[in-house]
Amino acid sequence: MPPTRPVLALSLLAVLPAAGAAELTAVHCGQLFDARNGRLVADRTVVIEGDRIRSVQPGRTGVEGARIVDLSGHTCMPGWTDLHVHITQESSPARYAEGFRLNPEHFAFRAVGYAERTLLAGFTTVRDLGGTIALALRDAIAQGQIKGPRIHAAGKSIATTGGHADPTNGYNRELSAALGAPGPTEGVANGAEQARQAVRQRYKDGSDLIKITATGGVLSYARSGDGPQFTEAEVRAVVETAKDYGYHVAAHAHGKEGMRRAILAGVTTIEHGTYMDEEIFRLMKQHGTWYVPTISAGRFVAEKAKIDGYYPEIVRPKAARIGAQIQDTFARAHRAGVKIAFGTDAGVSYHGDNADEFVFMVEAGMAPAEALRTATIHAAQVLGTEDEQGTLEPGKLADIVAVPGNPLEDITLVRKVDFVMKDGVVYRQP
Structure with a gap:
C-alpha cells in the first residue's frame, strides 16, 4: 500500500x-x-x-x-462527490457469509483501501449511506491518519422490522432468539416514537445525516424489493426529528408507494427510484426532492445475477429484475425535469469505478456537462455545502x-x- x-x-x-x-x-x-x-x-x-x-x-x-x-x-x-457509497464493504459472492465469520476490524481495514481507491478516482467527497465503521473512517481521514475522501456518514440505516436494513434478516430462529429483536438503538423502528428515538440514537452515534430504507431492497435477504416499509407517519417522525439536529434524510426506495410516502414526508433525496412514474416525477418536482439514481449498482447487480451462486437464490431474481431498470428510470426522470445528483451505490459495485456513472448518464441522454454538474454543484446543494464545494x-x-x-x-x-x-x-x- x-x-x-x-x-x-x-x-x-x-x-x-x-x-x-x-x-x-x-x-x-x-x-x-x-x-x-x-x-x-x-x-x-x-x-x-x-x-x-x-x-x-x-x-x-x-x-x-x-x-x-x-x-x-x-x-x-x-x-467530484458521490452521494451514495458504502465505503466499508464491497461486492463479493462471500459477502453474506462474511458477516458471520469476520469481525468489524476486518471490514475496517478493508475500508482503508476502498477509501484510497475512491479518492484516487477523483472523488474528494462521499456520502456513506449505512454502516457504523464509516463514522470512525470519516474521523481518521479528517485527522490525516489515512488517505480518502471527505465523508458525510449516515451511520446505521433506519429500517422497520424485517425491512431492508434490519440487521437480523436471514438469521435462523435460534440465532434470532439469542440476539433478541433489534430496536431503535440498532436502527430498527416501528411507530413514530421509535422512529424519533432511532434518529436521536444516530445523533448520539455522531452521524452526519439520516438514511431510511423506505422500501424493500435488492440485496437484503428478503423476498420483496419494492414494497413500502414505513408508514407516512413514521417517515414524517424521522424527517421532523432529523431537522431538529440539522440533518437531511436520504430515502432508499425502489417501489412507487414507498417513494410517495417519503416525498410527502419531506425527505431530501430518493435513492435508486426504480419504479418511478409520472406521478412520482410530478411530486418530486413539486416538493423539490432530489433523485440519486445509482445506475452503476443497477447494471452491476443485473450482470452478477446471471452468475450461479453469486447471490443467494432469494436475492437473484430481484437483482435481475430491478437492477436492469434503473438506467431507463434515470432517462425518464431526466426528461421529466427531476433534480438529479450523482450517486453510484459503490460497495454494491466496485470502489474506484465510480466515474462509470457519468458514462451511464450520458448513454441515457444527459449532456456531459450536466452529468458533471450532478457530481459537483448539485451534490454540494444536496449536502448544503455550496459555500465550500462544488x-x-x-x-x-x-x-x-x-x-x-x-x-x-x-x-x-x-x-x-x-x-x-x-x-x-x-x-x-x-
Missing part, C-alpha cells in the same frame, strides 16, 4: 516553498469546467493557499513563491480533479483521472 502521506513528483520538489513560507500552489489548467454554468473556459490558473482557492486567473499566471502544477493539456474540474471559485476548498483532453467531447475521459487534489494536497498527478 502507498505511504499514508501524498508524495509529490520529483519534478515539483524544486519549486516547493521554503520552510516557513506561505504554502502556495499555482495549477495551470488548459481548460477549466465552470460547474455553475456548465461550460468550459480556456487557459486558467487556480491559485491555492493552504487548503483554499485564493484566486482563479486567466492565462498562465505566475505566482511568486508558488509551486507550479502544469495541467495545460488537461481539463480541471471541482473534486465550483472552482475563490474561498472554496481546494478540491480539484483533472483528466487529459475534453470530457464534454468524450465523457469516457472521466475514467482516466490523473490529477487529484483535496484540501490543497496533491494525491495523484501525471
Whole structure:
C-alpha cells in the first residue's frame, strides 16, 4: 500500500516553498469546467493557499513563491462527490457469509483501501449511506491518519422490522432468539416514537445525516424489493426529528408507494427510484426532492445475477429484475425535469469505478456537462455545502480533479483521472 502521506513528483520538489513560507500552489489548467454554468473556459490558473482557492486567473499566471502544477493539456474540474457509497464493504459472492465469520476490524481495514481507491478516482467527497465503521473512517481521514475522501456518514440505516436494513434478516430462529429483536438503538423502528428515538440514537452515534430504507431492497435477504416499509407517519417522525439536529434524510426506495410516502414526508433525496412514474416525477418536482439514481449498482447487480451462486437464490431474481431498470428510470426522470445528483451505490459495485456513472448518464441522454454538474454543484446543494464545494471559485476548498483532453467531447475521459487534489494536497498527478 502507498505511504499514508501524498508524495509529490520529483519534478515539483524544486519549486516547493521554503520552510516557513506561505504554502502556495499555482495549477495551470488548459481548460477549466465552470460547474455553475456548465461550460468550459480556456487557459486558467487556480491559485491555492493552504487548503483554499485564493484566486482563479486567466492565462498562465505566475505566482511568486508558488509551486507550479502544469495541467495545460488537461481539463480541471471541482473534486467530484458521490452521494451514495458504502465505503466499508464491497461486492463479493462471500459477502453474506462474511458477516458471520469476520469481525468489524476486518471490514475496517478493508475500508482503508476502498477509501484510497475512491479518492484516487477523483472523488474528494462521499456520502456513506449505512454502516457504523464509516463514522470512525470519516474521523481518521479528517485527522490525516489515512488517505480518502471527505465523508458525510449516515451511520446505521433506519429500517422497520424485517425491512431492508434490519440487521437480523436471514438469521435462523435460534440465532434470532439469542440476539433478541433489534430496536431503535440498532436502527430498527416501528411507530413514530421509535422512529424519533432511532434518529436521536444516530445523533448520539455522531452521524452526519439520516438514511431510511423506505422500501424493500435488492440485496437484503428478503423476498420483496419494492414494497413500502414505513408508514407516512413514521417517515414524517424521522424527517421532523432529523431537522431538529440539522440533518437531511436520504430515502432508499425502489417501489412507487414507498417513494410517495417519503416525498410527502419531506425527505431530501430518493435513492435508486426504480419504479418511478409520472406521478412520482410530478411530486418530486413539486416538493423539490432530489433523485440519486445509482445506475452503476443497477447494471452491476443485473450482470452478477446471471452468475450461479453469486447471490443467494432469494436475492437473484430481484437483482435481475430491478437492477436492469434503473438506467431507463434515470432517462425518464431526466426528461421529466427531476433534480438529479450523482450517486453510484459503490460497495454494491466496485470502489474506484465510480466515474462509470457519468458514462451511464450520458448513454441515457444527459449532456456531459450536466452529468458533471450532478457530481459537483448539485451534490454540494444536496449536502448544503455550496459555500465550500462544488465550483472552482475563490474561498472554496481546494478540491480539484483533472483528466487529459475534453470530457464534454468524450465523457469516457472521466475514467482516466490523473490529477487529484483535496484540501490543497496533491494525491495523484501525471
